[in-house]
Amino acid sequence: MEERKANNFIRGAAILTAAGLLARVMGFVYRVILTRIIGAEGMGLYQMAYPIYTILLVVSRSGIPIALAKMIADKIACEERRAAYKIFKVARRLSIGIGLFFALLMAFLARPLINLLSLDPRAYYAVLAISPAIFFVSIMATYRGFFQGMQNMVPTAYSQVLEQWIRMLTMIGLVYFMVPYGLDIAAAGASFGAVTGSVAGLLVLIFIYYKKRKTIFSFVNQGRKSQLSSIKIIKDIAVLGIPITFGALVLPLMSLVDLVFVPHRLQTAGYLMEEATTLYGRLSAVAMPLVNFPTIITVSLAASLVPSISEAFALKRDDLIKRRTQTALRLTIMIGLPAAVGLFATAEQLTTVVFSEPAAAIPLRYVSWGVLFIALQQSSSAILNGIGRTTIPARNLFIGAIVNGFINYQLTAMPSFGIRGAAIGTTVGFAIAALLNLLSVKKHTGFKIQFSEMVFKPLIAVLGMALVVKEGFPFLSRNLANYWPEYSYQLSTFGIVIIAAFAYLLLLLLTGEIKYNDLVLIPVFGKKLANLLLKIGLVGD
Secondary structure, eight states, rough: OHHHHHHHHHHHHHHHHHHHHHHHHHHHHHHHHHHHHHHHHHHHHHHHHHHHHHHHIIIIHHHHHHHHHHHHHHHHHHHHHHHHHHHHHHHHHHHHHHHHHHHHHHHHTTHHHHHTTTTGGHHHHHHHHHTHHHHHHHHHHHHHHHHHEEEEOHHHHHHHHHHHHHHHHHHHHHHHGGGGHHHHHHHHHEEEEEEEHHHHHHHHHHHHHHHTHHHHHHHTTOOOOOOHHHHOOOHHHHHHHHHHHHHHHHHHHHHHHHHHHHHHHHHHHHHOOOHHHHHHHHHIIIHHHHHHHHTHHHHHHHHHHHHHHHHHHHTTTTTHHHHHHHHHHHHHHHHHHHHHHHHHHHHHHHHHHHHHGGGGGHHHHHHHHHHHHHHHHHHHHHHHTTOOOOHHHHHHHHHHHHHHHHHHHHTSTTTTTHHHHHHHHHHHHHHHHHHHHHHHHHHHOOOOOHHHOOOOOOOOOHHHHHHHHHHHHHHHHHHHHHTTTTTTHHHHHHHHHHHHHHHHHHHHEEEEEOHHHHHHTTTTTTTHHHEEEEEETTTTO
16 A cells, blocks of 8 residues: 555656646647748747746746645645645635736736847737736646645646647647738737637636535545634745745746847857847757657656655655655656657757758757756756755756856857857756756755666666667668658658667666566556566566
């Protein structure tokens, strides 16, 4: 029973990962279509709205759901269920007020912010169109935090998928009809997809909440009567949430630094404004989505990890904290390392086939190594947040952001570096944040790196995978050209990605890195797969 509970966070992460992958695939679909309709320049205008939006969005909602998940998990672990429910109700009211304030603030300050940041004036309508989403996302985040605090990841998964589906339909539809009126209007149509998507995601969460309200109330009423006041809850949310918010704020601030520095410093290097906007679009709208795609797994793992670690921390189970930390970081490296190598090795093929922007391979090759560090930073931050050390990830990420900004500012203005400078700054910034986080995890949990399982075996597997890519792509391309000359490049690209993934998994199995218990935790078919591989000797008991 205890072992099942100890690994429950991985099941939750698997559910969120499945939903996240589906949502991310839809995100890729609309980005590919939009890039082909409005090009890198139009996507650059669309991306200019996002740093401003995400900064205000982070301030309005980021600290609340994580603080909420931790506080609710703590109370449920201590059998104080009524207090857990009261925390949710207070947080919901708080989110409504804060979300409304920042949505209106963004709408009214859209023009002054664009002028202050010296952005392309055509980005105004995109900034204005996305502002209402802050209100709906803030409320949606509270419901997600409530369900995650109860370690129920299914409602969040449903809302993620529906949110992205409606967003995709809205964006593609509006851009298709608005592009004749100009790139600025089309970019605004793309931005408005965030509004319709967030409304859909919120509505499905409210529906699930009211559908399950009898079960929720029955569960809550079994606990002791709550002595918590609303003021005390708000103070506790602030104590936990403000450092988390500052930590979450660093990421959009890094994007804002890129938004301000990259086009401006590229112009210093000799590019015209339109050229600088195009280069910025290649980095932010082509390279970074490819980099962020694999991290959906570690984002899901982190979301499930916070309440899981919080539960173990509330019960004073140091052994459980170490075991869950070990599992989370091991899985993070197993995911992040091959993703980084794979993106580097197939940069030109992916940017050409997926986005029809082969020049974006230049920044992608440099920023691809950031995948591993972003993944480690996410997982280690979740561990530290779970044990109540919420200021540490914020501090470490801020240090990384300063380094990113310095490198970005210096290198991007040099003609020999250009857009490569921004990519290098992003990678180094996340590397520093991840390393500092890992040192803090070691200090506060007593966690020790098991070199063989966490480094050596994944490294052997990823080197084998890289060899498969290097030799396999030319082989596929030559042979497929004999049958489908027009599509041989595209088929070879997707084919080598699939083959490389299978080669990596096979090497992990052969080195004993993937274990029977790892496979059992996969929803639906995990146990059958584990038993099959056990029979043929690829996994042990």
